[in-house]
Amino acid sequence: MSSSSLVRAAGAVLLLLLFASAAFAARELSAPSRHYTKAASRRVDTVVIHYLSGINVDRSRWSDPNLCLEILRRYRVSAHYLIDRAGAVYTLVDERNIAWHAGGSIMPAPDNRRGVNRFSIGIELIATHTSGFTDAQYTALATLVRGIKSRHPIRAIVGHDQISGRRAVQLGLRKDVKPDPGPRFDWPRFRGMVE
Ligand SMILES: [Zn+2]
Numbered sequence: 001m002s003s004s005s006l007v008r009a010a011g012a013v014l015l016l017l018l019f020a021s022a023a024f025a026a027r028e029l030s031a032p033s034r035h036y037t038k039a040a041s042r043r044v045d046t047v048v049i050h051y052l053s054g055i056n057v058d059r060s061r062w063s064d065p066n067l068c069l070e071i072l073r074r075y076r077v078s079a080h081y082l083i084d085r086a087g088a089v090y091t092l093v094d095e096r097n098i099a100w101h102a103g104g105s106i107m108p109a110p111d112n113r114r115g116v117n118r119f120s121i122g123i124e125l126i127a128t129h130t131s132g133f134t135d136a137q138y139t140a141l142a143t144l145v146r147g148i149k150s151r152h153p154i155r156a157i158v159g160h161d162q163i164s165g166r167r168a169v170q171l172g173l174r175k176d177v178k179p180d181p182g183p184r185f186d187w188p189r190f191r192g193m194v195e
Helices: 003-024 065-074 135-151 166-170 187-194
Strands: 028-030 046-052 081-083 089-091 120-126 156-159
Touching: 046 065, 046 135, 065 081, 065 120, 081 135, 120 135, 135 187, 156 187
Parallel strands: 028 089, 046 120, 046 156, 081 120
Antiparallel strands: 081 089
16 A cells, blocks of 8 residues: 555544544533523423524624523523534433523423423523534434433423424413514424434
């Protein structure tokens, strides 16, 4: 083997290792929030999917997880998890406690329960209304939700827009209609990954 082909082979092995570690080592990070309600015991049966970005604060850093965490702190809200564009998962609130992610909300009929935070786990994906979501985010989200399903009897996975939309406003539960995760979130793809 010539020295140049040896270098090429070594390069290929290195690339392979890089891809392998990116594919298998989902990054899990801790970013504890102070904005939650402690729950002695609660029954979790719902997962709520959201998006969040820093686009209205600093356009050039819209996908920076640190900016997104800062925005959550600033507005004194939270989610249990935040997933960045590279698929890293940040844990903000323990699943046993109530995160402040949905606000005024009502489950779709025939469920119709209000105050969805009480019985749900909230997951924020870093995205804008038009950015779409990365493959790494779908993979990390599916892994996370499969884990949640193994720990809780989950019977509904909904978007924030399904529980805090026009109906919630008409019922006087909130003032604004929530657009997230919006039409760019691929529900069939996601559901196919967790069922
Ligand atoms: Zn939301």
